[in-house]
Amino acid sequence: MGAQVITVTSGKGGVGKTTATANIAAALAQDGAKVVCIDADIGLRNLDVVMGLENRIVYDLVHIVEGSARLRQAMIKDKRLPELYLIPAAQTRDKSAVSPSDMIRICDELRPDFDFVLIDSPAGIERGFRNAIAPANKVVIITNPEVSAVRDADRIIGLVESEQKGPAMLILNRIKPEMIKRGDMLSIDDVLDVLAIDLLGIVPEDEQIVIGSNRGTPVALDEKSRAGQAFRNIAKRLRGENVPFMDLDKQDGFFSRLGKMIRPGG
Amino acid sequence: MNFFSRLAGRQPPSKQVAKDRLKLVLIHDRTDISPAVMEQLKDEIIAVISKHMDIDRDGVKIKISDESATESRLVADIPLLKTPRRRR
Numbered sequence: 001m002g003a004q005v006i007t008v009t010s011g012k013g014g015v016g017k018t019t020a021t022a023n024i025a026a027a028l029a030q031d032g033a034k035v036v037c038i039d040a041d042i043g044l045r046n047l048d049v050v051m052g053l054e055n056r057i058v059y060d061l062v063h064i065v066e067g068s069a070r071l072r073q074a075m076i077k078d079k080r081l082p083e084l085y086l087i088p089a090a091q092t093r094d095k096s097a098v099s100p101s102d103m104i105r106i107c108d109e110l111r112p113d114f115d116f117v118l119i120d121s122p123a124g125i126e127r128g129f130r131n132a133i134a135p136a137n138k139v140v141i142i143t144n145p146e147v148s149a150v151r152d153a154d155r156i157i158g159l160v161e162s163e164q165k166g167p168a169m170l171i172l173n174r175i176k177p178e179m180i181k182r183g184d185m186l187s188i189d190d191v192l193d194v195l196a197i198d199l200l201g202i203v204p205e206d207e208q209i210v211i212g213s214n215r216g217t218p219v220a221l222d223e224k225s226r227a228g229q230a231f232r233n234i235a236k237r238l239r240g241e242n243v244p245f246m247d248l249d250k251q252d253g254f255f256s257r258l259g260k261m262i263r264p265g266g
Numbered sequence: 267m268n269f270f271s272r273l274a275g276r277q278p279p280s281k282q283v284a285k286d287r288l289k290l291v292l293i294h295d296r297t298d299i300s301p302a303v304m305e306q307l308k309d310e311i312i313a314v315i316s317k318h319m320d321i322d323r324d325g326v327k328i329k330i331s332d333e334s335a336t337e338s339r340l341v342a343d344i345p346l347l348k349t350p351r352r353r354r
């Protein structure tokens with residue numbers, strides 16, 4: 001049947017694309033799926049450090065495109081998970097070194113050997129974004145509960161649709177339940193109401209994410225992390241499982257009813 | 267804003283402000299219609315309609331409304347001038 005190619009994108013920068021790509025990939029691979037990630041952020045490569053694989057890079061995406069390395073040569077095997085690979089971005093080139101048709105060709109070559117190809121898109125709506133969505137079977141849009149990030153997500157939803165890649169799905173990242181409760185942060189329902197898009201997952205703000213990127217260990221592998229749990233749930237949903245949305249306040253007993261208020265029915 | 271916060275004279279919660287601003291900005295982003303184009307549209311609508319009936323030009327309002335995220339519509343409110351009823 002071949003791999004599903006899933007592109008993680010956002011419009012606005014810094015909302016958590018790379019974090020989400022690394023964590024969803026790790027969660028899928030831990031569940032036994034064969035996964036390869038492609039860092040499409042040429043010139044600003046980051047997925048390698050978030051995954052903790054920066055010391056193993058010899059070849060990158062641009063080498064593959066230019067024919068100076070074979071696909072397999074540029075695929076870095078994960079340290080922990082035997083079925084997880086990374087194709088890193090070139091750091092010293094720019095987005096124009098790769099074209100949408102290069103991306104399609106590379107993904108077509110990967111499809112028979114994997115269950116999932118995850119593409120970490122750069123921010124923006126230019127060449128890098130076009131490269132990243134060209135081969136996608138499914139587009140996942142990340143946003144934060146803030147006006148500018150949601151606005152950019154809306155723009156991306158429109159672009160994804162006009163490229164015949166829709167309907168996209170949404171991950172709402174960096175949720176702070178206390179702020180929502182106070183009325184100082186857009187709730188999950190507020191964002192869905194404005195964007196009219198299917199929800200793939202909600203990820204709380206979590207210090208463990210920073211600690212995880214410090215160490216190069218995705219939090220999805222940490223059983224205790226809340227954000228890790230959120231990414232594991234997202235991975236299950238991508239595999240077709242029906243997983244209820246998590247109660248973001250389970251741990252703080254005092255606020256435990258809030259999760260239900262944020263999103264009735266979980 | 268609930269009763270008590272209004273009593274205390276507090277502002278509406280910032281998330282409500284965020285949501286309202288977001289909705290407004292998205293209307294323009296999505297339709298790609300600038301306020302200037304809206305003005306022009308209004309003038310043209312007034313010109314066309316007043317060929318056929320007497321309208322209150324100053325009272326004409328047009329806007330894009332967003333009842334839901336997937337559907338928006340152009341709404342024109344065009345008050346008619348009261349004219350004496352004509353006999354047939």
Ligand SMILES: Nc1ncnc2c1ncn2[C@@H]1O[C@H](COP(=O)(O)OP(=O)(O)OP(=O)(O)O)[C@@H](O)[C@H]1O
Pocket residue numbers: 010012013014015016017018019020041046121122123173174175203204205206207209210213227
């Ligand atoms: N749920 C979270 N809780 C806490 N910190 C987070 C969370 N998600 C992301 N971050 C932090 O936000 C920062 C930006 O995340 P990330 O690099 O994944 O964003 P990005 O969308 O890939 O950025 P860019 O557009 O530059 O590629 C990082 O420092 C990351 O650790």
Ligand SMILES: [Mg+2]
Pocket residue numbers: 017018019041046120121122
């Ligand atoms: Mg990134």
